[in-house]
Amino acid sequence: MQLRTSTIDTIPQDDVTVSTYRFTELGPVGIGEVAFTGELRLECDDVGTGFYAHLPLAGRYRSWHRGLDMIGDRSATPLQRPGAPFAGHWTAGYRALCVRMEPAVVEDAWTRMGGSNRPVYSPILNTADGYGRAWAELLFSITRQLAAPGNLLAQPLVAAPLADSLVTAFVLATTPEMPAAPSRPVSVRAAIDVIESDPSSPLTLSLLASHCGVSPRALQKAFQQHVGMSPMEYVRDVRLRRAHEELRAADPFADSVAAVARRWGFAHLGRFAAAHEARFGQKPLRTLRG
Template identity: 40%
Template sequence: METLRFDSGSLEETEAFLSEAYTPMRIGGSPEDSRARITRRAAGGLVSDRLEFGYTMAYDAGCLHRICLVTVHEGSFADTTGGGERHFGPGETFLLAPPDRPYRGEVRGARYTITMFDPALLAEAAGTGGGFRGPVRFTGQRALDPAAERRLGSAVAHVRDHVLAAPGEEVPPLVVATAARHLAAVVLTALPGTVLDDRPVPVDGRDAGSGTLRRAMAFVEENAHRDIGLADIAAAVPVTPRAVQYAFARHAGTTPLAHLRRVRLARAHEELRAADPGTTTVAAVAARWGFSHPGRFAAEHRREYGTAPARTLREDAR
């Protein structure tokens, strides 16, 4: 995992750092007695930054080319992109700007978190949820309602406090990939937007038959240890992502990604049964199979196998 720290009272140094870390920008302010402090933790294209500005910093920035979510802890933001002011305060998580548009505004004595990921994950999440094609276009910065705001804040906190929490430690690739895909799915449902070219992909009934399901399941079984998603499963069959979804729904009563998660849970269970409890931990096994939250992994394991994973490690490994 990449860890980077910045601490300066110089506007010139801060502008240079922000332009390198995000996108070319110009900033202004009067930080005579205050400093800008930034800590970055990043892995596999997923970025979590903690920032603190003790003064009002104006910014005029170019396109980010990434999905950038801001969670305000103290102080406030004023977004002035396109005229007018939109204010964001403590407790709010919002979209800083669409990835393909410049943005401007002010950070007003704020302490906040920035979380970023590749916009391509949104198109994949859109296909996973509804079988649509084309990029996603957001029509607003705030979540749709309080429940959506809570989901969005929780997903960001998971990345910040669990996935990218430990400085300098290597994060298993499956943990990063799973967290990024989950965050993208939450963003897609929490923020107002539309999928361009949102015509449903037609599905031939033959493409969604039991043969498709068998080939898809075989691919998942052989590749569960890799960072794969719906598009990869569909390409391996090969049929459209929508056909894979229909095949799982009709013949297995589940979804492709739910099946993938169950296979990974089974692999983790097998590894726990065979591992030496003196040299292996439940958290390490869970992380290797993409489960970044030990409590959730334990709950899923208990539902599926009727026992806690720690007990499986201690007793079945004898």
Template identity: 35%
Template sequence: MAEEEVTVVDVVDAHGTDEGCAALVEQMGAQRVQPGPGGLRRVRMRVVPLGGGVVLGAGEVSKGCVFSTAPAGAMVAVEVALRGAMRVTQSDRAAVATAGRTAVTMDGERELRMERGSADVSRGLVLSVPALALHLERLVGAPVARPVVLDPVLGIASGRGAEWAACLEAVWQRLSHGGESLYGHRLMLPLLREQLLTGLLLASGHRWRGQLDRPEAPARPAYLRVALDVINAHPEQAHTPASLAELAGTSVRTLHWAFRTHLDTTPIGYLREVRLQRAHRDLLDADPTRTTVAAVACRWGFTPSRFATHYHHRYGQPPSRTLHAGS
């Protein structure tokens, strides 16, 4: 990738059944590939990395096929059919993407079975679970304790879904034509990610949709802002509801009420979330030959055993895996 612009990466462009099946196996981890009656004519995949755990892509599977994949990891994929149709089945979730009508979302931590129809052309957005969760946290102004699970089907015939699908296509068209483009400049990437992720969360069904759609919340009281500043400045310290309330100049009961009303959590719940985020950052940045999970846990006020439990619940994997993945 050039320093000043984003470019399209041609992941694969395979012709014929043998090459097409091999490409699906190599690039998507496909298993049990079954070409359609006429065989595979072409398999093409192109992507544009947008940074921050977000990738924009385009796919084409001519003549269709059926294949399965094993779980790919903590990621979410949204597929919009431009021509043809595709059916996705994951555990008890089944969804169909049809051109101009519906898009499908896929959970990377579940086994997947995909049926892609003849002359199937699609656009996709792939993003890491942490990237989606952190973006949602910024929008709602509070920690998100559970993985963000989107409804399997997103209607794109009208309303927000249609506008988001049009936005996705517009960004792809501007980035895929090559040459010097304003959209392709590195300084535009945060804006493009913001546009695509915010639009997806506003258009899709999920348990936080109501919080995004409700009117703007009233301003946080001064004593709550003080407590938040104290936690964010020194989350490693042994804060308690009583100590935070004393520093904020209010009662423990009032402080609990403010955290529940404005952040939908408790003072200790918020403190734990901030500590987990700091620990997660340290694990990603650390050298596993010089740092241990226990050291990171103690640095942020956790006991190692409790840290492993909370971390796995928050990030969907043990902290040791994050430590070695970041190396």
């Protein structure tokens, strides 16, 4: 995972100046800071492909999304979800941290935590207490680190687990009905640990079953029952996710979609492109070009 940061001083928008001090991609999580020197109103037919949340630092804003009229301030903020119109009204002097997360990554976190049914997300992210406050504090800590000399997040071994923690905490904060503690069999959890730790290795059903001390048939049945897919489908899904993350972090002038696909075991470029678009909502070349 590479850390990508960009800075824009000012963007004039009619009578409003939007100042973006910093925008950083921490793997699948985008973190930005914005400030409006004047009042701003915005409407769009589709909020986009990701989950969006503003954490106001000063001022507040009003949001119309999915039939709800909501106010965002330092104690609670509306959550924008993909695939629906959005309208917003920001007061002059508004300043906030902005967070974007890809749906596929959020859903992966839900599944890893034991969720089986489709999660129901709260329209409001409560940042005054509970998991929401803990998530906001984690975000503030990461933001402070981004501005610190000797930024630790430039180290992939630090950035990757922090990004995962931010996504997992987001799921805890936004899903009122959390799944029960994982009830998956030991064999399934052990196989998932092997796959997640080194998905690029030559994994097979027999190898995974042998590692977990069960028969291939038993592991296959357990995965279908508790994960909703076969072990090798899970391997393919993890590899696709890792390839997507690498495309986001890669230099489009030094790398290619084909090279990344091959590194993650996808020999047929057309099938890889189709699977990537179905999973992440865009062609891999667009992801590579940012």
